[in-house]
Amino acid sequence: MAKKQQLGITVKKSEDMAEWYNQIIIKAQLADYSDIKGCMVIRPNGYAIWENITSEFNKAIKKHGVRNAYFPLFIPESFFKKEAEHAEGFSPEVAWVENKEEDQERLAIRPTSETIMYNSYSKWIRSWRDLPLRINQWCNIVRWEVSDVKLFLRSREFLWQEGHCVYATEEECKKETLLFLNEYKKFIEGYLAIPLIDGYKTKKEKFAGAVFTTTIETMMPDGKALQCGTSHHLGDGFAKAFGIEYIDKDEKKKHPFQTSWGISTRLIGATVMLHSDDKGLVLPPKIAPVKAIIIPILFDDTKDAVLDYAKKISQMLDIEHEINLRDDMSAGFKFADAELKGIPLRIEVGPRDLEKQTVVVVRRDTLEKQEIEISDLLDRTHGLLNDMQNDLFEKAKNNIKSSIVETDNYDDFKKHIIDRKMVLVDFCGEPDCEDQIKADTVGATSRVIPFDTKTEGICIKCNKNAKHKVYFAKNY
Amino acid sequence: MAKKQQLGITVKKSEDMAEWYNQIIIKAQLADYSDIKGCMVIRPNGYAIWENITSEFNKAIKKHGVRNAYFPLFIPESFFKKEAEHAEGFSPEVAWVENKEEDQERLAIRPTSETIMYNSYSKWIRSWRDLPLRINQWCNIVRWEVSDVKLFLRSREFLWQEGHCVYATEEECKKETLLFLNEYKKFIEGYLAIPLIDGYKTKKEKFAGAVFTTTIETMMPDGKALQCGTSHHLGDGFAKAFGIEYIDKDEKKKHPFQTSWGISTRLIGATVMLHSDDKGLVLPPKIAPVKAIIIPILFDDTKDAVLDYAKKISQMLDIEHEINLRDDMSAGFKFADAELKGIPLRIEVGPRDLEKQTVVVVRRDTLEKQEIEISDLLDRTHGLLNDMQNDLFEKAKNNIKSSIVETDNYDDFKKHIIDRKMVLVDFCGEPDCEDQIKADTVGATSRVIPFDTKTEGICIKCNKNAKHKVYFAKNY
Numbered sequence: 005m006a007k008k009q010q011l012g013i014t015v016k017k018s019e020d021m022a023e024w025y026n027q028i029i030i031k032a033q034l035a036d037y038s039d040i041k042g043c044m045v046i047r048p049n050g051y052a053i054w055e056n057i058t059s060e061f062n063k064a065i066k067k068h069g070v071r072n073a074y075f076p077l078f079i080p081e082s083f084f085k086k087e088a089e090h091a092e093g094f095s096p097e098v099a100w101v102e103n104k105e106e107d108q109e110r111l112a113i114r115p116t117s118e119t120i121m122y123n124s125y126s127k128w129i130r131s132w133r134d135l136p137l138r139i140n141q142w143c144n145i146v147r148w149e150v151s152d153v154k155l156f157l158r159s160r161e162f163l164w165q166e167g168h169c170v171y172a173t174e175e176e177c178k179k180e181t182l183l184f185l186n187e188y189k190k191f192i193e194g195y196l197a198i199p200l201i202d203g204y205k206t207k208k209e210k211f212a213g214a215v216f217t218t219t220i221e222t223m224m225p226d227g228k229a230l231q232c233g234t235s236h237h238l239g240d241g242f243a244k245a246f247g248i249e250y251i252d253k254d255e256k257k258k259h260p261f262q263t264s265w266g267i268s269t270r271l272i273g274a275t276v277m278l279h280s281d282d283k284g285l286v287l288p289p290k291i292a293p294v295k296a297i298i299i300p301i302l303f304d305d306t307k308d309a310v311l312d313y314a315k316k317i318s319q320m321l322d323i324e325h326e327i328n329l330r331d332d333m334s335a336g337f338k339f340a341d342a343e344l345k346g347i348p349l350r351i352e353v354g355p356r357d358l359e360k361q362t363v364v365v366v367r368r369d370t371l372e373k374q375e376i377e378i379s380d381l382l383d384r385t386h387g388l389l390n391d392m393q394n395d396l397f398e399k400a401k402n403n404i405k406s407s408i409v410e411t412d413n414y415d416d417f418k419k420h421i422i423d424r425k426m427v428l429v430d431f432c433g434e435p436d437c438e439d440q441i442k443a444d445t446v447g448a449t450s451r452v453i454p455f456d457t458k459t460e461g462i463c464i465k466c467n468k469n470a471k472h473k474v475y476f477a478k479n480y
Numbered sequence: 481m482a483k484k485q486q487l488g489i490t491v492k493k494s495e496d497m498a499e500w501y502n503q504i505i506i507k508a509q510l511a512d513y514s515d516i517k518g519c520m521v522i523r524p525n526g527y528a529i530w531e532n533i534t535s536e537f538n539k540a541i542k543k544h545g546v547r548n549a550y551f552p553l554f555i556p557e558s559f560f561k562k563e564a565e566h567a568e569g570f571s572p573e574v575a576w577v578e579n580k581e582e583d584q585e586r587l588a589i590r591p592t593s594e595t596i597m598y599n600s601y602s603k604w605i606r607s608w609r610d611l612p613l614r615i616n617q618w619c620n621i622v623r624w625e626v627s628d629v630k631l632f633l634r635s636r637e638f639l640w641q642e643g644h645c646v647y648a649t650e651e652e653c654k655k656e657t658l659l660f661l662n663e664y665k666k667f668i669e670g671y672l673a674i675p676l677i678d679g680y681k682t683k684k685e686k687f688a689g690a691v692f693t694t695t696i697e698t699m700m701p702d703g704k705a706l707q708c709g710t711s712h713h714l715g716d717g718f719a720k721a722f723g724i725e726y727i728d729k730d731e732k733k734k735h736p737f738q739t740s741w742g743i744s745t746r747l748i749g750a751t752v753m754l755h756s757d758d759k760g761l762v763l764p765p766k767i768a769p770v771k772a773i774i775i776p777i778l779f780d781d782t783k784d785a786v787l788d789y790a791k792k793i794s795q796m797l798d799i800e801h802e803i804n805l806r807d808d809m810s811a812g813f814k815f816a817d818a819e820l821k822g823i824p825l826r827i828e829v830g831p832r833d834l835e836k837q838t839v840v841v842v843r844r845d846t847l848e849k850q851e852i853e854i855s856d857l858l859d860r861t862h863g864l865l866n867d868m869q870n871d872l873f874e875k876a877k878n879n880i881k882s883s884i885v886e887t888d889n890y891d892d893f894k895k896h897i898i899d900r901k902m903v904l905v906d907f908c909g910e911p912d913c914e915d916q917i918k919a920d921t922v923g924a925t926s927r928v929i930p931f932d933t934k935t936e937g938i939c940i941k942c943n944k945n946a947k948h949k950v951y952f953a954k955n956y
Contacts, residue, residue, distance in 0.1 A: 047549055048549045050549075076514050076516050100578040123514075128512075
């Protein structure tokens with residue numbers, strides 16, 4: 005029993021969420037700290053989730069004609085300086101390479117790839133026939149300002165994808181800024197079961213160099229908002245800065261319009277924190293690398309027959325699964341281990357099941373047991389995985405709903421922020437006003453201007469006419 | 481016609497292979513130079529080949545229980561110093577990060593990940609139950625010594641996979657060193673149609689820190705050898721240096737044994753250079769992202785009917801294919817473009833084909849035309865792709881055979897090296913002797929000690945007793 009306790013999570017989610025989260029990540033072997041300040045190691049159990057994210061999201065974007073490519077890790081300092089706002093926004097975050105050659109320019113390690121990619125685009129784009137150009141890159145990214153790593157959620161290096169598309173018209177460009185945001189939303193809600201609020205970023209929070217930024221935000225169970233992805237309409241500012249031009253059908257030279265959009269390994273952290281419980285990891289079945297684990301329950305006199313039966317069940321299953329045949333662990337220990345590691349379905353196979361030609365299936369989220377006849381095995385396991393996927397999403401939606409409030413009173417607003425709520429208010433839209441709100445609340449930031457909301461009210465802080473409704477919250 | 485000429489390759493493979501290769505890579509849009517010294521951009525047509533390599537090779541290694549993970553890009557200087565030979569071998573190649581924090585150690589940008597990975601392994605491995613541990617990483621790698629980039633073949637940054645496995649016994653470790661070398665051989669010969677010589681590296685050419693290195697080598701048509709992959713038996717040297725220990729079944733603490741093995745994006749360069757011709761890219765069908773292109777041949781009076789017929793053919797095909805419906809290009813221009821880009825099968829669809837319910841299929845390598853009835857379309861296209869795959873491999877094997885010679889005379893040896901042959905000789909195995917051979921031949925290096933060859937002869941250079949037969953050649 006001592007060993008089992010050590011294996012499990014030793015704090016409750018409701019009591020110390022930071023420590024609980026950390027234990028889940030470490031003990032389910034999703035990631036580990038490294039000896040390099042600010043950096044993490046993504047272990048195979050975690051990387052398998054990332055592989056599922058990349059393969060599913062690749063399908064979603066390839067449908068729209070997006071093609072993957074790879075650009076250099078290094079970016080010359082002069083490239084950054086070409087777009088002034090972008091340079092200012094990223095300069096504190098950049099790591100630089102030690103200069104070995106005196107005649108060579110200083111090189112940054114990419115914190116994002118707009119500048120290096122658009123330098124190539126300026127050579128590749130000549131005619132309206134070359135547009136739209138839709139390129140995506142899966143790569144590692146370095147942002148040096150992070151020093152206190154929070155596994156998956158905040159680290160100096162992380163993995164992401166960055167889509168960078170170019171269009172002849174501003175209209176098409178804006179349309180696809182929203183198209184790819186919507187692909188994020190469909191994927192993240194549908195696969196990761198994370199409910200999202202979509203909308204615009206305020207002027208202060210938009211991407212450095214963008215005309216506007218759209219975002220998808222969610223609320224973590226510790227009351228901190230988390231940005232799950234962004235899609236930027238860059239206008240023609242970068243095209244002008246990098247000399248991207250095309251000859252249009254009317255034979256005139258024009259600057260095209262651009263988007264960029266990204267999601268990262270932090271999505272793994274969000275998924276884990278949102279769904280997991282005091283027994284360990286809970287993963288939405290659609291993104292879980294292993295959907296089920298068969299655990300035979302062995303007694304001396306029926307051991308061989310039960311093992312054969314378990315192997316037969318394994319051959320029948322048409323989902324990714326494991327079978328735990330180790331004979332140096334009790335069934336109880338195997339159950340706890342499968343719960344800790346977040347395998348959606350546990351399939352118990354014992355002598356009584358063999359006799360009745362049934363199995364006992366346990367859902368990881370509810371821990372409900374079901375006896376299933378093996379003639380129904382495929383239908384019922386698929387059904388249970390679907391139910392679990394839907395139930396996790398509904399549960400998360402309800403939780404997030406309960407942490408959202410709306411107010412027009414600044415004192416109430418500040419109290420709600422202390423209570424870790426996501427607070428919807430009328431807001432003037434001005435960066436200065438936003439800075440003051442942040443100072444007054446020790447850190448609340450504007451998260452999202454939800455689509456399709458309008459206001460005729462006054463700003464919660466400055467009482468000037470409000471420009472839009474905005475969610476404020478503390479955030480990751 | 482002027483446009484067509486410009487689009488195509490303007491030099492012959494037999495006349496100026498370096499320029500020919502470069503034009504193929506650039507004009508088939510596989511890769512491009514970047515403005516960063518020594519770095520390249522992998523364009524979508526090239527990256528799609530890499531995606532096929534990663535997905536096929538992942539299947540091959542996952543069968544053997546290898547799991548993917550991701551370790552930090554940065555490696556503390558002290559980690560390198562732990563294994564002396566490794567440190568010395570890599571020190572000239574390493575790029576360093578500018579140190580922003582005085583109290584922090586100097587960080588390298590990974591030139592290979594043994595040290596950072598084994599630092600984690602020392603924390604993860606405790607018991608014989610944790611072994612074997614088989615982890616692989618797909619990532620970018622930086623080796624700073626390269627300044628004159630040769631697209632795909634040599635650049636400061638490239639993409640690769642590095643497998644790093646740990647075993648309880650030296651026997652198992654050696655066995656799997658060869659197992660993964662053999663997986664490379666099967667994959668590279670079977671998919672990339674590159675014939676390989678497999679064997680050991682000499683003492684001088686082995687990996688820095690390895691007990692021995694196994695390698696797969698091929699010969700490029702310009703008479704330079706190219707190393708396609710290596711698999712290293714690291715013994716227990718790294719385990720001792722990094723404090724990796726496990727408690728064995730006998731309850732004693734022991735150091736385990738380790739392997740590392742890698743292939744990289746240079747395989748794309750090798751594939752392109754080996755198979756392509758004066759009309760452009762030729763790709764083995766199994767690795768080609770697009771297997772066929774349908775080109776309708778349009779005349780005013782039959783245009784709509786032929787377009788419908790072409791779309792019908794597209795719906796019938798069960799292979800990845802494109803259909804070129806652009807009406808601002810002639811069929812001839814489309815043919816040349818498809819040849820330049822290396823699409824294995826061209827499917828021509830004209831009014832006569834419609835009438836006869838046939839198509840004309842042209843193989844990219846031989847340019848042979850076949851009339852195929854649409855009732856046979858699926859069988860015949862699969863058959864042609866298989867034939868092309870096999871023929872490319874056989875042709876390459878014959879070419880390589882003709883560039884291999886064997887000699888026991890040092891003057892003949894030097895002549896063969898000047899003639900760009902791969903020369904099999906008896907060799908003493910000593911690094912000093914190898915240095916002298918390199919000096920005498922202005923750059924020939926030992927490539928591989930082929931498996932299962934023995935010698936009782938004397939060293940081609942020093943006349944001492946030979947240790948083994950070795951291939952020498954100029955190389956990439």
